[in-house]
Amino acid sequence: METSIKQKIKIASLIREQLCLLQDHRLREVQRLIYVVCTNLEQLQAGRKSLEYCGYHNWHGAAARLTTQMENKLRDLPYAAEQAQQMIKNTKISLPTLRQITEELIQLQNEFGSLELDLEEQTISVLTDPIELEGVYLGEFEIRLDIGKLAQLRDCTVFQVIAQDPHPAAANDSITHPHVSEEYICAGDGIAALMQALATGRICDAFLLVKSILETYNPSSPYISLDEWEGISCYDCGYVTDEEGSYYCESCDQVFCGECFSYCRSCDSSMCRCCLSECPVCEEPTCGSCLSKCSECDESVCVSCLIDGLCPSCKEEMEADDEEEKIETEQHVA
């Protein structure tokens, strides 16, 4: 879609506004971090005076406690100083001009062939070409930048990656790309360059970096690997298998892997393990139809374990009672 220069300038203006806010935020962060460093130093200074006092009075116990506290402060100090130093470095970025940002948007349109600017939602969107990784077709993706999130630039959630023709992983609908989950990309090796590009207003570079990530497969750290992308997901454990390795349960109308599928030991009917129960007597998997309640204790046992409508325990008890009664009767007669 062709966007007018006027629209580009308006969007460029919004971007510049956000980058100014980002700069303000970073300067406030510098103040906070310097405050932490100064507070630590003040506490060390106070500790030093107290230590001098302890030394004068030979208060060794108090001195030991003080030195422990000071040791902790000294340990924290380099980290706090480094954080402050890094944040100061982050502020030394010259803000791009409106013209420079507009040129970024023009280049963005040229690179992708498509550019959508939404002034109301404050977003910039482009479409990638269809992506296929290692023979797995994933379709086109819309890369969308939320301008409003630039001021708080913390991670790559400023970008959304929306599948236009979703071919998600069989095990999880929300994973439309090995490095995209819930429409958010995980930039991995590209994160530093991406953040730097956004912070300096190099919008086109940022989009190109996202595109590079989408067009690369990292087999050592995907949400779901491409080996397990296509197939049938087990309804119980989520394991992805092919058609040959999956089994249909007529009882619950779902598909399962071999591990989650079994059969009733009484009637040989095949079904998933969830639809089978374990007979408390023989501990064999049994379907609902082959379980019957003991007329005495009401426990459900398999038909093989039921004797005269009783479970073995109740049967034994009944036989023992009968035997006892028989003996009593014989004694009475005698």
Add this chain to the structure above:
Amino acid sequence: MKILWINNDGGGFASYVEINENISVEKFFIQQLPGCQAEDYLIRINRQPVARDYVLQDGDRVTATPVKIEGAVVCGA
């Protein structure tokens, strides 16, 4: 003469670099990213694609963006 060099590989920092006259973009790339292949990068001069034998001019803006970047599950700024 001086050009603006933006390397989007790694930290993605921009810096002004002094270069000799009559240096082609290909030679400049080899100097800045030894061991890397130009084919693995999107190279733009003043936001435009150029031929590898393009001779750099004073004030040119040169960017190199890797075409392959590995994403990962664990990420953070």
